[in-house]
Amino acid sequence: xxxxxxxxxxxxxxxxxxxxxxxxxxxxxxxxxxxxxxxxxxxxxxxxxxxxxxxxxxxxxxxxxxxxxxxxxxxxxxxxxxxxxxxxxxxxxxxxxxxxxxxxxxxxxxxxxxxxxxxxxxxxxxxxxxxxxxxxxxxxxxxxxxxxxxxxxxxxxxxxxxxxxxxxxxxxxxxxxxxxxxxxxxxxxxxxxxxxxxxxxxxxxxxxxxxxxxxxxxxxxxxxxxxxxxxxxxxxxxxxxxxxxxxxxxxxxxxxxxxxxxxxxxxxxxxxxxxxxxxxxxxxxxxxxxxxxxxxxx
Amino acid sequence: xxxxxxxxxxxxxxxxxxxxxxxxxxxxxxxxxxxxxxxxxxxxxxxxxxxxxxxxxxxxxxxxxxxxxxxxxxxxxxxxxxxxxxxxxxxxxxxxxxxxxxxxxxxxxxxxxxxxxxxxxxxxxxxxxxxxxxxxxxxxxxxxxxxxxxxxxxxxxxxxxxxxxxxxxxxxxxxxxxxxxxxxxxxxxxxxxxxxxxxxxxxxxxxxxxxxxxxxxxxxxxxxxxxxxxxxxxxxxxxxxxxxxxxxxxxxxxxxxxxxxxxxxxxxxxxxxxxxxxxxxxxxxxxxxxxxxxxxxxxxxxxxxxxxxx
Amino acid sequence: xxxxxxxxxxxxxxxxxxxxxxxxxxxxxxxxxxxxxxxxxxxxxxxxxxxxxxxxxxxxxxxxxxxxxxxxxxxxxxxxxxxxxxxxxxxxxxxxxxxxxxxxxxxxxxxxxxxxxxxxxxxxxxxxxxxxxxxxxxxxxxxxxxxxxxxxxxxxxxxxxxxxxxxxxxxxxxxxxxxxxxxxxxxxxxxxxxxxxxxxxxxxxxxxxxxxxxxxxxxxxxxxxxxxxxxxxxxxxxxxxxxxxxxxxxxxxxxxxx
Numbered sequence: 001x002x003x004x005x006x007x008x009x010x011x012x013x014x015x016x017x018x019x020x021x022x023x024x025x026x027x028x029x030x031x032x033x034x035x036x037x038x039x040x041x042x043x044x045x046x047x048x049x050x051x052x053x054x055x056x057x058x059x060x061x062x063x064x065x066x067x068x069x070x071x072x073x074x075x076x077x078x079x080x081x082x083x084x085x086x087x088x089x090x091x092x093x094x095x096x097x098x099x100x101x102x103x104x105x106x107x108x109x110x111x112x113x114x115x116x117x118x119x120x121x122x123x124x125x126x127x128x129x130x131x132x133x134x135x136x137x138x139x140x141x142x143x144x145x146x147x148x149x150x151x152x153x154x155x156x157x158x159x160x161x162x163x164x165x166x167x168x169x170x171x172x173x174x175x176x177x178x179x180x181x182x183x184x185x186x187x188x189x190x191x192x193x194x195x196x197x198x199x200x201x202x203x204x205x206x207x208x209x210x211x212x213x214x215x216x217x218x219x220x221x222x223x224x225x226x227x228x229x230x231x232x233x234x235x236x237x238x239x240x241x242x243x244x245x246x247x248x249x250x251x252x253x254x255x256x257x258x259x260x261x262x263x264x265x266x267x268x269x270x271x272x273x274x275x276x277x278x279x280x281x282x283x284x285x286x287x288x289x290x291x292x293x294x295x296x297x298x
Numbered sequence: 299x300x301x302x303x304x305x306x307x308x309x310x311x312x313x314x315x316x317x318x319x320x321x322x323x324x325x326x327x328x329x330x331x332x333x334x335x336x337x338x339x340x341x342x343x344x345x346x347x348x349x350x351x352x353x354x355x356x357x358x359x360x361x362x363x364x365x366x367x368x369x370x371x372x373x374x375x376x377x378x379x380x381x382x383x384x385x386x387x388x389x390x391x392x393x394x395x396x397x398x399x400x401x402x403x404x405x406x407x408x409x410x411x412x413x414x415x416x417x418x419x420x421x422x423x424x425x426x427x428x429x430x431x432x433x434x435x436x437x438x439x440x441x442x443x444x445x446x447x448x449x450x451x452x453x454x455x456x457x458x459x460x461x462x463x464x465x466x467x468x469x470x471x472x473x474x475x476x477x478x479x480x481x482x483x484x485x486x487x488x489x490x491x492x493x494x495x496x497x498x499x500x501x502x503x504x505x506x507x508x509x510x511x512x513x514x515x516x517x518x519x520x521x522x523x524x525x526x527x528x529x530x531x532x533x534x535x536x537x538x539x540x541x542x543x544x545x546x547x548x549x550x551x552x553x554x555x556x557x558x559x560x561x562x563x564x565x566x567x568x569x570x571x572x573x574x575x576x577x578x579x580x581x582x583x584x585x586x587x588x589x590x591x592x593x594x595x596x597x598x599x600x601x602x603x604x605x606x607x608x
Numbered sequence: 609x610x611x612x613x614x615x616x617x618x619x620x621x622x623x624x625x626x627x628x629x630x631x632x633x634x635x636x637x638x639x640x641x642x643x644x645x646x647x648x649x650x651x652x653x654x655x656x657x658x659x660x661x662x663x664x665x666x667x668x669x670x671x672x673x674x675x676x677x678x679x680x681x682x683x684x685x686x687x688x689x690x691x692x693x694x695x696x697x698x699x700x701x702x703x704x705x706x707x708x709x710x711x712x713x714x715x716x717x718x719x720x721x722x723x724x725x726x727x728x729x730x731x732x733x734x735x736x737x738x739x740x741x742x743x744x745x746x747x748x749x750x751x752x753x754x755x756x757x758x759x760x761x762x763x764x765x766x767x768x769x770x771x772x773x774x775x776x777x778x779x780x781x782x783x784x785x786x787x788x789x790x791x792x793x794x795x796x797x798x799x800x801x802x803x804x805x806x807x808x809x810x811x812x813x814x815x816x817x818x819x820x821x822x823x824x825x826x827x828x829x830x831x832x833x834x835x836x837x838x839x840x841x842x843x844x845x846x847x848x849x850x851x852x853x854x855x856x857x858x859x860x861x862x863x864x865x866x
Contacts (some may be wrong), residue, residue, distance in 0.1 A: 359864055375699040
């Protein structure tokens with residue numbers, strides 16, 4: 001009985017003490033520890049043959065690191081690239097580390113590290129170690145296309161990937177689209193769509209979905225504004241609401257954005273989205289002079 | 299006041315891996331031991347003697363029942379200052395010397411330091427290990443270890459001493475030494491409770507005995523009374539069956555094997571019998587006063603009931 | 609109570625000290641510490657850092673090995689050889705036995721660590737020709753290693769209160785390894801959601817946190833350890849060990865000993 005009380009009291013105490021310990025250690029301790037053995041070669045020897053397990057631990061660390069930084073909208077992700085490098089040195093066949101790691105690296109901050117060149121290096125390393133895995137070519141093409149704006153390199157990557165017998169047919173379509181329609185929204189849409197379909201990572205999928213939504217908005221708003229102009233030319237005045245356009249059979253109904261909210265029709269005939277915070281990456285439909293609010297917006 | 303009063307102590311162990319059933323190791327046991335008494339706890343191996351002692355020492359916990367030692371609950375730490383215990387086939391920390399071991403145990407029993415310094419050399423002397431006090435126990439013979447065992451059981455001068463099979467595994471000399479030590483405790487007026495499966499030890503030392511078999515108490519007897527039942531009889535063995543008709547009127551019973559005769563006669567008639575055998579030129583082989591009563595008692599109480607019925 | 613506790617712990621200490629295996633281990637550890645300057649020769653300019661890393665790691669690792677290998681036998685051996693019978697038939701409470709054994713083993717480990725620390729400082733003296741102010745900070749590293757011993761011994765004792773020696777050793781060592789990755793566990797718990805988060809947070813507090821007790825690399829690089837961290841790590845190690853010992857007592861008090 002006494003032992004049980006002592007057990008409960010001391011254990012509770014130890015939990016509180018550990019929380020204080022965590023507080024006093026702070027952030028920098030974690031980082032230093034992560035980097036304490038920066039050479040994968042040394043690590044591999046120290047792991048006594050369990051390098052696969054160690055690679056998993058390092059991959060988890062990379063994900064945690066990315067997640068933490070992403071959460072605080074950091075502009076710098078200094079340790080991400082070395083962590084990924086160690087991970088893939090320890091286990092060169094850890095495909096998920098190339099696939100997701102490169103996207104973490106290539107996206108511009110605060111979403112990613114903004115290091116597309118390092119992402120390309122990581123992917124090329126992955127392709128060297130896993131030449132049969134065609135999806136790495138897709139990711140490579142993706143990074144070239146969006147973050148390096150190097151359409152030729154992107155085309156080559158898709159082309160190479162499509163030569164793999166296992167590659168799905170749309171890789172060929174991608175390569176063709178690169179050649180003819182580089183820079184067009186439909187092409188971008190297609191790539192994001194494929195990324196969304198081919199990734200299991202929640203953060204990557206969410207990000208792709210937001211990009212897809214942004215492309216839709218950016219395509220819809222000029223079209224809507226064109227229809228408002230048509231109405232003005234026909235009636236001589238600007239519409240007060242979407243209902244007037246619908247009655248005039250210029251629109252089939254009230255237009256909604258990808259979040260399901262109706263677009264705002266402004267008195268001057270321009271169109272805006274209801275909540276720009278819910279639609280990052282859009283370039284149209286923003287209130288004049290609007291700036292993305294900093295903080296935890298995702 | 300009883301030195302020991304056992305009120306229905308019982309112990310069962312769960313057996314089986316998936317479907318646990320309870321296997322009784324000790325049926326509810328009722329037993330009392332008077333102060334100053336030497337009490338023998340008899341039974342064949344595996345009868346439940348050690349289980350009873352482990353229950354009393356608080357090494358295992360009973361499934362039912364309780365006990366009082368020297369008027370207190372048997373788990374009371376105060377009680378434990380007054381009792382000593384020698385386990386069966388004891389092993390002691392072999393990296394210690396006899397002196398260190400006794401000092402350690404005395405300290406655990408709360409004997410003050412100056413008292414320990416005085417008492418331990420005297421105790422070693424008493425158990426015949428005066429010269430071996432500084433020797434590590436790993437170099438001790440079995441008999442020496444048993445004597446150290448007795449010493450640790452009495453180092454704190456307890457009123458009641460429990461000994462589990464103190465004579466087992468020893469050579470005849472070792473057994474005699476231990477027997478003398480127990481006799482010494484008895485003479486000092488200590489209560490001694492010891493378990494054994496060796497009847498002659500119990501007969502020589504005990505005031506009373508209890509017989510336990512298959513976890514069940516089968517009987518309690520006063521040793522003197524058991525002895526007197528056969529005390530006036532003598533067993534006589536001789537060569538020369540031809541002498542039998544001349545002496546048969548004196549004999550209580552007799553058995554003839556070839557030329558050899560084994561006969562029981564009362565002590566009163568023994569002289570006459572020997573006289574007649576001499577006259578008949580029979581060759582006397584042995585003449586033994588009988589003490590077989592405890593053995594008979596023991597055997598009668600440990601035979602299985604089913605067998606008795608059959 | 610105090611005299612019984614001290615008798616049991618002193619006897620435990622005495623048993624360890626008279627065990628030859630222990631000397632082999634200490635000798636081996638001292639050799640390792642002494643050879644640390646040789647490691648340093650290979651990489652120029654790093655002698656001292658390598659010496660500190662190798663030396664402190666050796667003190668920690670060997671102490672933990674000793675803690676586990678003596679710890680698993682502390683209770684089991686006394687049960688197996690029935691020496692416990694002669695102890696429990698005396699006015700010794702079962703918790704006193706467990707606590708006495710624990711204190712005795714910790715005493716042994718502290719004395720060992722002290723010996724190895726002397727060897728370590730001698731090697732340090734050889735390498736750096738004179739001790740500086742920084743080198744006193746290394747004592748904090750050694751102090752944290754002793755806190756590690758407190759925790760390892762307590763969990764070993766906890767396991768050995770209900771398990772066989774070999775399994776106790778495996779459990780204790782596994783928990784030690786998991787505990788050194790406590791930071792990763794904590795990060796995982798932070799990132800998780802729902803039931804996983806709840807469960808992993810519970811694990812973070814249940815397993816001993818060796819990650820925060822390991823400051824070897826930090827002191828090797830001459831970084832100071834804050835007083836606050838020393839204070840709370842001390843409190844943590846003491847309370848966590850006390851909880852593990854209380855758990856061991858809770859189990860041991862109900863046990864029927866064979």
